Amino acid sequence: MKCNHLFNLLLIFTICLLTISPLSAAITGDCSNCHTMHDSQNGSATATFGAAGQPWTGTGPYRMLTKGDCLGCHGMGTANKIETLAGNSFPQVYHTDASGDLAGGNFAYITGAKGSGASDAKGHNVTDLGNSDNTLTGPPGYHGTPTDFGTTLNCSGARGCHGTRSGNSSASIKGAHHKNIDGQCDTADQIYNSYRFLNGVKGFENMGTYKWQNKDASNHNEYYGSNTPMTYDGTCTICHIAPIPTGGIKPSSNTISAFCGTCHRAFHVINQLDVTQGIGDDTASPFLRHPTDIVLPNSGEYANYNQGTSNQYSVETPVARTTVPSSISNTVTPGADAVMCLSCHVAHASNYADMLRWDYSAMVAGGGTNGTGCFTCHTSKDDGS
Ligand code: HEC
Ligand code: HEC
């Protein structure tokens, strides 16, 4: 009897522990899979990941004694979107895998290593690619002139996206890999507990069979959005962390669209100082630029999101959730879920102009393509229904 009781208590305790412990995915495996102590073996420099045949032919030594830089480990240029080496899985952002890309997209569309031909307009020309954008001189919609920012766009560090967004690329992300928290990221006050190491961004990371992927309605990341975009009233700290400008950058609203808006401010904010520099002066139509971080109305054409599917979540045209979910949901709720930058764009690069998720020139009113791209939300604009 007593024994049973103790067993039950233990069982409950274990279940509690399993339920409350954060969904951690800290790195496991031999140090030597990823690190080299002196960048030297038998008197020669240690081979680095992704060195052979890549545009960024890397040579060490690298900070934090890693065997490669960001693209060395994440852009090996193979035909696998997830590369497995000595028991570790390395998510790839530059590859030729015909079975698809990870959620962020694939920088190989920019160089033409994959897709319908090279084009700078297909993505973010990160400096590490060694192929800067020939058209854009900085982020369109930037809070200075785009040239104040310039064409240097790094994976992390100052003028970068991942990490603290200050200092050099390694200092910006230091410590995040070994502490990485997967699944629900609803704290986002450190790099390791932020969505995909994006400072201050919340979300839910798909960690199932299709980890890192937006595969189908039931297997995808969940993005965080809001019912109001960031409002700019002259306060610098909606983006900057003191001291300005070296303290780093994070979006004060913690949403993925506000993250994009830290560099593309005019495309996201409600700007109280100059209304022409935002989406308009409130969250109601008519707008000046396509809104993000506003809720899909539960009326009119929007109530039919993904027409004919009972509002099934579309990975071709995803939406953001206005509370950080603790699991993946396969439906969209007009009236609660929000339109975001990533409803139309990918984060790294796609096979389409303007980094879009689909071919904009195929969005033809009356063209009979209802259910795709813009029509996923604007369900009446194909047939005028
Ligand atoms: C699967 C790859 C991988 C393996 C295996 C790995 N590391 Fe790392 N480690 C990294 C990366 C990437 C960084 C640099 C980026 C960062 O800090 O987020 C890093 C950073 C570090 C740092 C500096 C930052 C910090 O977290 O303190 C130390 C120290 C470190 N590793 C020690 C180790 C030791 C010791 C082992 C073996 C027990 C090991 N690592 C195994 C990938 C790995
Ligand atoms: C030595 C190899 C190595 C280097 C160098 C490295 N990474 Fe990683 N990175 C990994 C591995 C392995 C994982 C997968 C960890 C896991 O399974 O959660 C990872 C995961 C990530 C993730 C996804 C985290 C998540 O939420 O699942 C991001 C973002 C990332 N790395 C960014 C970077 C950036 C930016 C750099 C350069 C500053 C970098 N990495 C350098 C090996 C590396």
Ligand code: HEC
């Ligand atoms: C750290 C600053 C920064 C952040 C954050 C950022 N961008 Fe950009 N973006 C740039 C720069 C710089 C360019 C111009 C250079 C280029 O396209 O490579 C650009 C260009 C673009 C382009 C045009 C691509 C082209 O070449 O025509 C799109 C679309 C875009 N960004 C969307 C986004 C989205 C969506 C997000 C959020 C997921 C985002 N950006 C976040 C800096 C940023």
Ligand code: HEC
């Ligand atoms: C919408 C977001 C946002 C707001 C609001 C904002 N900034 Fe910035 N600011 C940025 C980003 C992004 C950078 C680029 C930082 C980097 O990656 O190097 C930047 C860079 C800077 C720099 C460095 C200039 C340079 O070229 O490196 C200064 C100085 C600066 N901001 C001042 C301010 C001041 C002062 C305010 C308030 C009046 C302000 N910013 C408001 C996003 C913002």
Ligand code: HEC
């Ligand atoms: C994820 C859903 C979604 C997608 C995808 C989408 N929109 Fe929208 N769109 C909205 C919402 C929500 C509004 C604002 C509705 C409101 O409040 O009246 C809007 C408004 C608009 C407006 C009217 C702005 C105004 O002032 O009322 C136009 C025009 C528009 N969208 C065009 C497009 C085009 C073109 C595409 C494809 C490139 C597109 N949208 C894709 C959700 C979406």
Ligand code: HEC
């Ligand atoms: C409704 C779909 C949709 C949403 C949402 C959306 N975009 Fe776009 N974006 C487009 C389309 C379509 C283009 C192509 C040019 C055009 O029609 O303005 C574009 C072009 C761009 C460009 C290139 C501009 C240039 O000068 O070449 C940037 C940068 C950009 N978007 C950033 C963003 C950011 C940042 C967000 C979120 C704050 C966002 N977009 C939200 C559809 C969208």
